[in-house]
Amino acid sequence: MPNIIATAEAENTGEMYTTTLQTNRHTLIADEPLDLGGQDLGPGPGDFLCMALASCMVITLRMYITRKGWEIGRINAKVNLVKSPDTATGANTFYCSVSFSEKLTAEQHGKLCKIAKACPLHRLLNRPSNIITLLE
Template sequence: MHIPISVISERNRVFRQRVEVSGLESVYADVPKAVGGDGSAPDPHDYFDIALGTCKAITVQMYAKRKEWPLEGIVVTVQRDDSQERKGLYRLDVHLTLLGIDDPEQRARLEEISHRCPIQRLMTEATVEITTRLV
């Protein structure tokens, strides 16, 4: 089991939430002003998209490091199209910018490796079971 994540409502804010993970700095979530929030932090959909982008970046970096390839950095841009989310379709368009890698074969391999990040697999291949209980 992993350390639990706690989400705590901020009393002075309508929908702003403080997210705590033991031993780490707190992060925050909110909703846009258009739906009644302050728009002061990423919303839950943003965190979903962030999870994919950061996982792809880390996966690519780890692979390049192991291969001793000259990757100097990576920029992952995730663009969401949630226009059909209510119909069960949530599209994420991901662009990778590889810094320091000019070899076409290495670039292609790193793109391929990015598809193997654990979060993409979780989002596309796993069955996620959620149990919610009142305490």
């Protein structure tokens, strides 16, 4: 059996695009905005992808900061996804911006930049992936 690192289920019951998501003990709602025909009852799939990357970066940074014993309060990560036709390289591009409530030293700045880029989802999204879809 492969080492499953995350899992999610999605169910749509016919109420347009509103979809119930289940992962472990958590239930969330995904939808599309009104201008795309949804009811805007939850984030869209692309938003969830950006939220996953942003949260992974912040959690990874917090783990490192805690281990170092640094006094850094708020960490904020903003992630924007630009689809390939809209980028110069022709690749889907995540633009990530991380800020802190405290002023960082030059050493902290350099190390935290490396740590943010080393979060598990950052590494995962920077590598090619395979998606295997089976219809049951």
